[in-house]
Amino acid sequence: MDFLGSHSPEMLPGNRKLPEGIVEAPHGTTIVAATFPGGVVLAGDRRATMGNMIAQRDIEKVFPADEYSAVGIAGTAGLAVEMVKLFQLELEHFEKVEGATLSLEGKANRLSTMIRGNLGMAMQGLAVVPLFAGWDEGREKGRIFSYDVTGGRSEEHGFAATGSGSIFARGSMKKLYRPDLTEEEATTLVVQALYDAADDDSATGGPDLARRIFPIVTVITDEGFRRLTEDESSALARSVTEHRLEQPDGPRAALL
Amino acid sequence: MSTPFYVSPQQAMADRAEYARKGIARGRSLVVLQYADGIVFVGENPSRALHKFSEIYDRIGFAAAGKYNEYENLRIGGVRYADLRGYTYDRDDVTARGLANVYAQTLGTIFSSAAEKPYEVELVVAEVGATAAGDQIYRLPHDGSIVDEHGSVAVGGNAEQISTFLDQRHRDGMTLSEALKLAVQALSNQTNGADREIPADRLEVAVLDRTRSQQRKFKRIRGRQLERLLEPVVAAEAQADAVSNDEAPEESA
Secondary structure, X not given: XXXXXXXXHHXXXXXXXXXXXXXXXXXXXXXXXXXEOOEXXXXXXXXXXXXXXXXXXXXXXXXXXXXXXXXXXXXXXXXXXXXXXXXXXXXXXXXXXXXXXXXXXXXHHHHHXXXXXXXXXXXXXXXXXXXXXXXXXXXXXXXXXXXXXXOOEEEEOOEEEEOOOHHHHHHHHHHHOOOOOOHHHHHHHHHHHHHHHHHHOOOOOOOEOOOOEOOEEEEEEOOEEEEOOHHHHHHHHXXXXXXXXXXXXXXXXXXX | OOOOOOOOHHHHHHHHHHHHHHHHHHOOOEEEEEEOOEXXXXXXXXXXXXXXXXXXXXXXXXXXXXXXXXXXXXXXHHHHHHHHHHHHOOHHHOOHHHXXXXXXXXXXXXXXXXXXXXXXXXXXXXXXXOOHHHOEEEEEOOOOOOEEEOOEEEEXXXXXXXXXXXXXXXXXXXXXXXXXXXXXXXXXXXXXXXXXXXXXXXXXXXXXXXXXXXXXXXXXXXXXXXXXXXXXXXXXXXXXXXXXXXXXXXXXX
């Protein structure tokens, strides 16, 4: 990135002249993550909105950053996708030049700097707020980092959500999360949370059975990044939807 | 002020070439071979920190013989070139041919400019294709020329001898294990006829494996996996040793 900065600075997001006035652009919405013993899951819905309109039904908002980490993005879609691309490039570049991968903390810090670089745009309503999850090889566990618009980074323990539907997703996970989830339970948990977010937030898309558009669910373990296949995620989304036909509000947590 | 002697351009170039060749010959040789599922890089390298082979991009690998600091510089330059290209356009737009051209320019400019000394390096840039027919291997000698190679290529110390050895024995569609054994055999083959055995922990091996599911096809092979791939050759060499031991007393007798 430093090289890019000196070689062709116009390609870096932070160095561009800010546009005047408010720009209306598609926004991505809800990203959720949860840890389980042995890894971490990161998932996102598929909707992008522009004001009241649905801009895209099948946008992809969860990307592998490298083999052991992934990033999910909420906020202005165009800028976010570019930021992820640059982030991926930087991790790969570091790995090739140095012959070693960055530590998970290092990657999280790097992302923090990139978000901070976007602050000018964020002030114009073009914010990018990602969620970063990865497998920490040193500590042998999955970890989640959340960010704010200014690049402030904080580690989340257990579960986290970002984007417009995050309030509802977080409430959902708060009641359903347990620290001893299996990988399968953790993937179900994030799909439940996305369902609840879509239930109450108009900007978050639920599973679309008619068009076969299902949330993107990714799992990162010590074996690396894996995205659930179309079949796996559709089976997951279908079973959640089926149970909701009987209990529209989802599984009940114990009262006391 | 001293008047410089006139040196003819031919002589100057010949001297520079000689200088570069000597520098390269000091380094240990390495070989790059095609095998059924990709391209394998094999070299003798006692150091585990300083690599002779490395990844440039998804399908492109880099191998170098000669002075470490010089080829390391070229390697980083190559990674930058590739990453910048891939970011600006698309990952598919980074090709070995383009990279080889950039390297050829750099090497050629330094070689023919009067001020600096030429690079004492010889490079190999290889790209693995979707099929064996799409594989590309380019050898870049110190003077900035590009040689398009097929099947096998050797660079470094006694490259000529090794490549003759490989040309005779290499065939298309070898398995990784076969190609690896052939490469080790070629490297241990000495001019004076006394073959020495290179232990697995002194070997640096990497592959560009087209069957790898990831986008990045470059992979280092080390430790147990390398030993496993070399195993039968150890047995075969032991046999060869036994045979030569049998013959030895007769010779001395």
